[in-house]
Amino acid sequence: MEEIIQFLAGILNREFIRAVFSNPRVKDNVVKAKLRPMEQKGELLFQLESFTKTQAFHKNLTVEETKDELAKLLEEFRQVQVETVSEDITVLISKKGKATIKRKRKTVQAKAADLSHNRKKKYILEEGIVVPFLQDLGVMTQDGKIVRTKMDKFRQINRFLEFVEDILPQLDKDRELTLLDFGCGKSYLTFAMYYYLHELKEYDIRIIGLDLKTDVILHCNELAKKYGYEKLTFLVGDIADYEGVDQVDMVVTLHACDTATDYALAKAVGWNAKVILSVPCCQHEVNKQLEKQRNLHSGKMKSKTEVMEVSEMLGDQLASMEEVLGPIMDYGLLRERFAALVTDGLRAKRLESEGYETQVLEFIDMEHTPKNILLRAVKKGSPAAKSRKEAEDCERFLKIQPTLGMLLAEQKGDK
Numbered sequence: 001m002e003e004i005i006q007f008l009a010g011i012l013n014r015e016f017i018r019a020v021f022s023n024p025r026v027k028d029n030v031v032k033a034k035l036r037p038m039e040q041k042g043e044l045l046f047q048l049e050s051f052t053k054t055q056a057f058h059k060n061l062t063v064e065e066t067k068d069e070l071a072k073l074l075e076e077f078r079q080v081q082v083e084t085v086s087e088d089i090t091v092l093i094s095k096k097g098k099a100t101i102k103r104k105r106k107t108v109q110a111k112a113a114d115l116s117h118n119r120k121k122k123y124i125l126e127e128g129i130v131v132p133f134l135q136d137l138g139v140m141t142q143d144g145k146i147v148r149t150k151m152d153k154f155r156q157i158n159r160f161l162e163f164v165e166d167i168l169p170q171l172d173k174d175r176e177l178t179l180l181d182f183g184c185g186k187s188y189l190t191f192a193m194y195y196y197l198h199e200l201k202e203y204d205i206r207i208i209g210l211d212l213k214t215d216v217i218l219h220c221n222e223l224a225k226k227y228g229y230e231k232l233t234f235l236v237g238d239i240a241d242y243e244g245v246d247q248v249d250m251v252v253t254l255h256a257c258d259t260a261t262d263y264a265l266a267k268a269v270g271w272n273a274k275v276i277l278s279v280p281c282c283q284h285e286v287n288k289q290l291e292k293q294r295n296l297h298s299g300k301m302k303s304k305t306e307v308m309e310v311s312e313m314l315g316d317q318l319a320s321m322e323e324v325l326g327p328i329m330d331y332g333l334l335r336e337r338f339a340a341l342v343t344d345g346l347r348a349k350r351l352e353s354e355g356y357e358t359q360v361l362e363f364i365d366m367e368h369t370p371k372n373i374l375l376r377a378v379k380k381g382s383p384a385a386k387s388r389k390e391a392e393d394c395e396r397f398l399k400i401q402p403t404l405g406m407l408l409a410e411q412k413g414d415k
Helices: 002-009 063-076 132-136 148-166 188-200 214-227 260-270 285-298 304-329 332-353 385-398 403-412
Strands: 016-024 032-040 043-051 056-061 077-084 087-093 099-105 177-182 205-211 232-236 250-254 275-279 356-362 373-379
Touching: 002 063, 002 087, 002 099, 016 063, 032 063, 043 063, 056 063, 063 077, 132 188, 132 214, 148 188, 148 275, 148 373, 177 188, 177 260, 188 205, 188 214, 188 232, 188 250, 205 214, 214 232, 250 260, 260 275, 260 332, 260 403, 285 304, 285 332, 304 332, 332 356, 332 373, 332 385, 332 403, 385 403
Parallel strands: 177 205, 177 250, 205 232, 250 275
Antiparallel strands: 016 032, 016 077, 032 043, 043 056, 077 087, 087 099, 275 373, 356 373
């Protein structure tokens, strides 16, 4: 370990760009840390940014203080991604403390880090650097400026790429990777993923975008051919029926409507995908189930068949559930939002039950869109019975049957 500390300490200079510490040994403390150089009054310092699940902490360190801090960080984390002007470096530390260093020289030297303390927000795709697909999608002008009315879209694309950047250590760079984007639509983010992973990070990737709109798919294929993106393909198809590949490394589903998200997540689990990124859209299924229960309880349900079906499903627990949640169920808007949160919470628990380390993250600010939740899941281990029980207990209490739970049960042959 001392050798690794000395190695990292040796690159703490003005060619150092950043280091990202991930894969913590203890999950309930600091989950990630970032180190970057900065300058104050002519002195080279390093800013350490540490993240828990809910907070971020900053401190500025001298070179010597940073070297001391490295020993602590390497005890806390199993993986370090380092970027310098001339190299990309990966440090892997085993459970027994054995360290491995992988170094790759850059074919073109990177720009040195901005050392200013109060620097402006740095985007992965920067304004002023011409990106052809952003021009054709109407986000960027011919001279590289961001179209004023498309600034929110530009920020959204960069925010998404930050999520992708965080999972890079989980992707194998020594072979071709297959990525599927379900419900790709106009494919702003699909093109961004390909450009970032293939052009900027030099991953060997194949991306397949899937959507039901023929004209949109045709246009996207024309753009991919125009840019020479040979391994970016767009197909017309339904998420639920797609069987075009046998192995998938990463599944992305962005704003797939209602249960389409569930079908995409179930497909990802079935393929044993290493990474899942999902931004759900409208969630009507659970809301409709809760509405039926409310109508039965209040005597508004008119169909006798519907009354019998719901009564049989709910049994004697309807009254107690309605009494507890009445302040929410009485108001359509609140019930709708409650149903959406329940849906995404259960999705996260179901993914955990399949061995995924799952995070529920804010995609973009609420002021831009209320559909701002992103589920990020990374396959880490074996199925978690506790998470499955938590999901089932919640569904049983609310007397709901979300699609994802049923699809995963079908995959296992459960009744």
